[in-house]
Amino acid sequence: MVAMKRARRKFPLSRVYGLLEPGPVVLLATARKGRPNVMAMSWLTMMEFEPPLVGCVVSGRNYSFELLRASKACVIAIPTADIAEKVVAVGNVSGRRTDKFAKFGLTALPASLVAAPLVAECYANLECRVADTRFVNRYNFFVLEVVAAWVDPAVKSPRTLHHRGWGEFAVPGRTLKLASGKA
Amino acid sequence: MVAMKRARRKFPLSRVYGLLEPGPVVLLATARKGRPNVMAMSWLTMMEFEPPLVGCVVSGRNYSFELLRASKACVIAIPTADIAEKVVAVGNVSGRRTDKFAKFGLTALPASLVAAPLVAECYANLECRVADTRFVNRYNFFVLEVVAAWVDPAVKSPRTLHHRGWGEFAVPGRTLKLASGKA
Numbered sequence: 001m002v003a004m005k006r007a008r009r010k011f012p013l014s015r016v017y018g019l020l021e022p023g024p025v026v027l028l029a030t031a032r033k034g035r036p037n038v039m040a041m042s043w044l045t046m047m048e049f050e051p052p053l054v055g056c057v058v059s060g061r062n063y064s065f066e067l068l069r070a071s072k073a074c075v076i077a078i079p080t081a082d083i084a085e086k087v088v089a090v091g092n093v094s095g096r097r098t099d100k101f102a103k104f105g106l107t108a109l110p111a112s113l114v115a116a117p118l119v120a121e122c123y124a125n126l127e128c129r130v131a132d133t134r135f136v137n138r139y140n141f142f143v144l145e146v147v148a149a150w151v152d153p154a155v156k157s158p159r160t161l162h163h164r165g166w167g168e169f170a171v172p173g174r175t176l177k178l179a180s181g182k183a
Numbered sequence: 184m185v186a187m188k189r190a191r192r193k194f195p196l197s198r199v200y201g202l203l204e205p206g207p208v209v210l211l212a213t214a215r216k217g218r219p220n221v222m223a224m225s226w227l228t229m230m231e232f233e234p235p236l237v238g239c240v241v242s243g244r245n246y247s248f249e250l251l252r253a254s255k256a257c258v259i260a261i262p263t264a265d266i267a268e269k270v271v272a273v274g275n276v277s278g279r280r281t282d283k284f285a286k287f288g289l290t291a292l293p294a295s296l297v298a299a300p301l302v303a304e305c306y307a308n309l310e311c312r313v314a315d316t317r318f319v320n321r322y323n324f325f326v327l328e329v330v331a332a333w334v335d336p337a338v339k340s341p342r343t344l345h346h347r348g349w350g351e352f353a354v355p356g357r358t359l360k361l362a363s364g365k366a
Contacts, residue, residue, distance in 0.1 A: 015348070021225045022345035022353055023206005042204045045228035047240050047322050055238060055324065057230055081359065088361045135318065139230050139326070141238065162205035162345070162355065165198070167363030170205055172345065173356015176264065178271045180350030 002105060003083045005120040006152040016052040016149050017183070019078060019124050020044065024160035025087060025169070028058065029075040029108070029116050030067035036108040036117045038100050039064040040091030042163045044076070049183070052146040053131060060140050063096040068142060072130040073114035076144070077122035081159040081171045086121070088167060113147050123155040185288060186266045188303040194332040199235040200366070202261060202307050202334070203227065207343035208270060208352070211241065212258040212291070212299050213250035219291040219300045221283050222247040223274030225346045227259070232366070235329040236314060243323050246279040251325060255313040258294055259327070260302035264342040264354050269304070271350060296330050306335040 020026075029038045044056035054076065058065045068074050079087050086104045093100060101108045101117075108117035111127045118125040127150075132143035162170040203209075212221045227239035237259065241248045251257050262270050269287045276283060284291045284300075291300035294310045301308040310333075315326035345353040 018348035021206075022347055023204075023225075042206075043229045045238060045240065046226045047324060053322070055228060055322075057228065084359055084361060088363050092364050132321075138315075139236070139238075141230060143322070157353070160353075161359070164205055164358075165201035165366055167361045169359040169361070170340070170343075170355035171357045171359060172353035174354045175347075176267055176344070176352040176354060178267060178350045178352070180271050181275050183348055 003086065003121040005107060006123050007154060008150045009153045011149040011151040013052055013146060013149060014050045016126060016146050017046045017049055020046050020054060022160065023162055024078050025163050027077040027079060027087065027090060027119055027122060028064055029077055029119055030064050030071060031116045032067050032071065036101055037064055037067055037095035038090055038106065038119065039095065040087050047143065054128065054144045054146060056142055056144065057140050058142060063094050065140065068130065069136065071115060073116050074128050074144065075111055075114065075116045075118055076126040076128055077119035078124040078158070078160060079122045081161060083121050084161055084169065087161060111148070118150065123152045123158055125150045186269065186304045188290060189306050189335040190337060191308070191333045192336045194334040196235055196329060196332060197233045199309060199329050199332050200229045200232055203229050203237060205343065206345055207261050208346050210260040210262060210270065210273060210302055210305060211247055212260055212302055213247050213254060214299045215250050215254065219284055220247055220250055220278035221273055221289065221302065222278065223270050230326060237311065237327045237329060239325055239327065240323050241325060246277050248323065251313065252319065254298060256297035256299050257311050257327065258297065258299045258301055259309040259311055260305035261307040261341070261343060262305045264344060266304050267344055267352065270344060294331070301333065306338040306341055308333045
């Protein structure tokens with residue numbers, strides 16, 4: 001399963017909301033002692049425009065939960081439909097005893113500000129630090145601050161994946177443009 | 184602007200996540216003294232499967248913020264592309280001095296368990312009670328519990344709206360079905 005590595009240009013933090021607000025499935029990349037891990041995630045929302053805050057639920061049963069809580073950093077990487085099979089595969093296996101980057105042909109690249117890796121095959125990568133853990137015990141809910149963002153400038157209308165449950169994903173088709181006075 | 188009123192069948196709470204997880208723009212309906220209000224919202228996420236918990240950000244500048252905080256109830260109504268113009272219109276006007284249901288040709292119907300109204304033109308309606316307000320002061324973030332759900336059974340692949348910012352919306356096109364062992 002070889003997939004294209006994406007180009008990468010720095011992206012303004014003020015525009016990050018437009019990447020996550022449409023509700024794509026994302027990959028959450030973490031690291032422990034230099035060993036990277038990655039999971040699939042759909043339960044996340046924007047919470048503030050700038051600095052961008054993102055809230056997300058990471059189940060306490062996931063290996064990534066431990067890594068996120070211990071390292072206080074992660075990368076949110078946004079995949080497109082060309083790597084849908086990798087995304088599902090990543091979501092079905094635990095990283096506790098498996099190097100998922102190696103197993104599923106994904107490439108971990110160094111991030112600029114956090115120890116967690118970028119995912120080279122994803123069209124957007126958001127470097128995040130954990131900003132608030134007060135809802136972790138009750139809801140497994142982390143508040144993240146996006147501290148750096150990278151996007152492939154060639155991707156104008158990303159064919160993101162939108163999970164409807166049990167392996168069914170909607171992929172964007174038509175784009176509607178309507179007059180709006182608001183972000 | 185006349186739009187179709189949808190059929191409405193009771194929907195199992197255990198499957199609600201499949202409606203919100205793909206990240207659609209929703210309408211948030213509230214009420215004060217029998218007068219309904221409605222806003223557009225994209226900043227929300229599932230937080231638990233069952234009972235379904237939903238986290239959402241409602242700006243303190245919105246009239247709906249006051250109504251949600253005071254009434255502790257709302258309806259999350261999910262629109263489809265056929266009423267995209269109404270959704271944008273609802274999102275661009277405050278309900279403080281305008282009856283947006285009347286102005287934009289939407290129909291408020293009584294809900295079964297909460298005082299907030301259903302929106303007849305939406306294919307899904309989720310009756311919610313506010314379950315946790317501890318993140319409201321800091322993030323305008325409400326945790327809602329879905330207590331009843333209604334869906335138009337005729338809608339199999341809803342053409343939901345996914346906001347990319349400034350009036351641009353992605354609408355689902357193709358559906359991918361991939362083997363997955365997980366919800």
